[in-house]
Amino acid sequence: MLEINQLEKSFGDTQVLTSIDLSVKPGELVFVIGPSGSGKSTMLRCCNRLEEPTSGSILLDGEHVTACHGAALDKMRLKIGMVFQGFHLYPHKSVLANVMLAQVKALKRSKEEAKARAMEMLDHVGLAHKADAMPSELSGGQQQRVAIARALALDPKVMLFDEPTSALDPELVGSVLKVMKQLRDEGMTMVVVSHEMDFAREAADRVVFMDGGVVVEAGTPEEIFGSPKSERLRAFLSRLHPSAS
Amino acid sequence: MRFLDTFFDGAVMAKYLPDLLSAIVTTLWLSVIIVLGGLALGLVLACLRTLGRWYLTLPIVAFADIGRALPPLVVILIFYFGLPGLGLNLSGPMVLILVLGGVLAAFAEEIFWAGLTAVAKGQWEAGRATGLSFAQTLFEIALPQAIRMGIPPLVNRALAITKMTALGSVIGVKEILAVSSSAQSFSGSATPLTMAALAYLAIFLPVVILSRLLERRYAWAV
Ligand SMILES: Nc1ncnc2c1ncn2[C@@H]1O[C@H](COP(=O)(O)OP(=O)(O)OP(=O)(O)O)[C@@H](O)[C@H]1O
Numbered sequence: 001m002l003e004i005n006q007l008e009k010s011f012g013d014t015q016v017l018t019s020i021d022l023s024v025k026p027g028e029l030v031f032v033i034g035p036s037g038s039g040k041s042t043m044l045r046c047c048n049r050l051e052e053p054t055s056g057s058i059l060l061d062g063e064h065v066t067a068c069h070g071a072a073l074d075k076m077r078l079k080i081g082m083v084f085q086g087f088h089l090y091p092h093k094s095v096l097a098n099v100m101l102a103q104v105k106a107l108k109r110s111k112e113e114a115k116a117r118a119m120e121m122l123d124h125v126g127l128a129h130k131a132d133a134m135p136s137e138l139s140g141g142q143q144q145r146v147a148i149a150r151a152l153a154l155d156p157k158v159m160l161f162d163e164p165t166s167a168l169d170p171e172l173v174g175s176v177l178k179v180m181k182q183l184r185d186e187g188m189t190m191v192v193v194s195h196e197m198d199f200a201r202e203a204a205d206r207v208v209f210m211d212g213g214v215v216v217e218a219g220t221p222e223e224i225f226g227s228p229k230s231e232r233l234r235a236f237l238s239r240l241h242p243s244a245s
Numbered sequence: 246m247r248f249l250d251t252f253f254d255g256a257v258m259a260k261y262l263p264d265l266l267s268a269i270v271t272t273l274w275l276s277v278i279i280v281l282g283g284l285a286l287g288l289v290l291a292c293l294r295t296l297g298r299w300y301l302t303l304p305i306v307a308f309a310d311i312g313r314a315l316p317p318l319v320v321i322l323i324f325y326f327g328l329p330g331l332g333l334n335l336s337g338p339m340v341l342i343l344v345l346g347g348v349l350a351a352f353a354e355e356i357f358w359a360g361l362t363a364v365a366k367g368q369w370e371a372g373r374a375t376g377l378s379f380a381q382t383l384f385e386i387a388l389p390q391a392i393r394m395g396i397p398p399l400v401n402r403a404l405a406i407t408k409m410t411a412l413g414s415v416i417g418v419k420e421i422l423a424v425s426s427s428a429q430s431f432s433g434s435a436t437p438l439t440m441a442a443l444a445y446l447a448i449f450l451p452v453v454i455l456s457r458l459l460e461r462r463y464a465w466a467v
C-alpha cells in the first residue's frame with residue numbers, strides 16, 4: 001500500500017533521515033516511536049511531500065509519490081490523509097466548511113455531495129451536532145476529531161497521524177484514540193507517530209522504533225515492548241517507564 | 246453671538262450650499278475610486294509577493310517603501326506640474342486618483358503581506374495536505390485570515406488617504422476643502438469652513454462606526 005524505499009532527507013548539512021525502508025500493508029496500523037528529534041515527523045511529512053525527500057522513493061499503491069509535481073502531486077495528496085499535532089483547523093470557517101473545503105475545491109464534488117459526506121464523517125467522529133460551530137468553540141479533542149473527519153472525507157487510501165494527541169489535555173486523549181481505533185477496525189491503513197504506548201500495544205500491527213534518523217528496530221508490539229533487541233530501544237523504553245525495568 | 250456669526254452664518258451657508266454639495270459629490274467619488282483601486286492593487290501586489298520570485302518581490306517592496314516614504318503632496322505636485330513637461334497632461338482628479346490610490350496600495354500591500362506572514366504555517370500545510378493547490382490555499386485559507394487581521398489598520402489607512410483628497414485643493418480639484426476655502430475668501434466668513442468640517446464628519450463618521458462593527462463581526466478567538 002505505502003512503500004518507502006531508501007528514503008534520505010537532509011536539511012542543509014544535517015542528515016535527518018538515513019536509508020529509511022518501510023512497507024505498510026493494506027489495513028495495517030504501523031506505529032512509529034522514537035526520541036524527540038529522531039526524524040519521525042520528517043518521515044511522515046516526506047510521505048505527502050510537505051518535506052521534499054533528498055533521495056529515495058515513496059510509492060502509494062504502486063504509484064510514485066516522489067515523482068509527481070504540480071497538479072499531479074495535489075491529486076496524490078488527496079489519497080494521503082494527514083492529521084497534525086496542532087489540528088490546524090481553518091479558524092475562519094465553520095466545522096462543516098472545514099470538512100467540505102477540499103472536497104469541493106480539490107475533489108470537485110458538488111456542494112450537496114460534499115455536505116452529505118462531511119455530515120457522515122462528522123457523525124462518524126461523534127461531532128455531527130457541532131457542524132455549525134466555529135473551531136474556536138470546540139475543545140482540543142473535538143478539534144482533532146474534526147481534523148480527522150476533514151481528512152477522511154477525501155476518501156484517502158492511507159492516513160498519517162503525527163502525534164495526534166500530544167497537544168491534548170489528558171482527559172481528552174481517549175476520545176481521539178477511540179476514533180482512531182474505530183478507523184483501524186474498519187480497515188483503514190494508518191501510520192501513527194505517537195507516544196501513547198498503551199494504544200500501540202492495543203491497536204498496532206507493527207511498531208517501528210526510530211532513532212537518529214534510522215529505523216533501529218521493527219516488529220510486533222509484543223516483540224518491541226516485550227523483548228526489545230537493541231540497546232537503544234531498551235534505553236528508550238526504560239526512560240518512558242522507569243519503574244518497569 | 247459672535248461665535249455663531251463667525252462659524253454659522255445662515256446667509257453664507259445658504260449661498261454656498263449648492264457649491265459645497267457638488268464638492269461633496271466630488272470628494273465622495275474620488276474617495277471611492279481611490280480606496281477601491283488602492284486596496285485592490287495592494288491585495289494583488291501582496292498575492293504576487295507570496296510567489297517568492299525575486300523579480301516580483303523586488304519591485305513590489307521598492308514600490309511599497311517609496312510609496313510609504315514620500316509625502317503625497319510632493320508626488321501630487323510633481324505629477325501635476327512636472328509631467329506636462331514630458332508631454333503628459335493629467336487632470337487634477339486623475340493625478341489625485343493615481344497618487345493617493347498608489348500610496349494606499351503601498352500601505353495596503355504591507356498590511357496584507359503582514360497578515361499573510363502571520364497566518365500560521367500549519368494552515369498552509371493543512372491546505373496543501375488536503376490536495377488544495379497553492380492558489381486555492383492562498384485564496385481560501387490564508388488570504389481570508391490575512392484580510393481579517395488587516396481590517397483595523399486598513400480602515401485607518403483608507404480613512405487617512407481619503408482625507409488627503411483635500412490635497413486636491415492645490416491642483417484645482419473642486420473637492421470640499423477647495424470649494425469651502427475659496428468661499429471663505431470670497432465671503433470673509435469662516436462659515437464655509439465649518440460647513441466643510443461638517444461635511445467631512447458626515448462622510449467619515451459613519452465609515453468609522455461601520456469599521457467598528459466590521460471589526461467586531463470578524464473577531465474570533467484563536
Ligand atoms: N525545517 C527544518 N529545518 C532544519 N532542521 C529541521 C527541520 N525540520 C526538522 N529538522 C531537524 O530534523 C530532526 C528531526 O526532526 P523531526 O521533527 O522529524 O523529529 P521528531 O522525531 O518528529 O521529533 P519530535 O518527537 O520532537 O516531534 C531534528 O533534529 C530537527 O531539528
Ligand SMILES: [Mg+2]
Pocket residue numbers: 040041042162163
Ligand atoms: Mg515530530
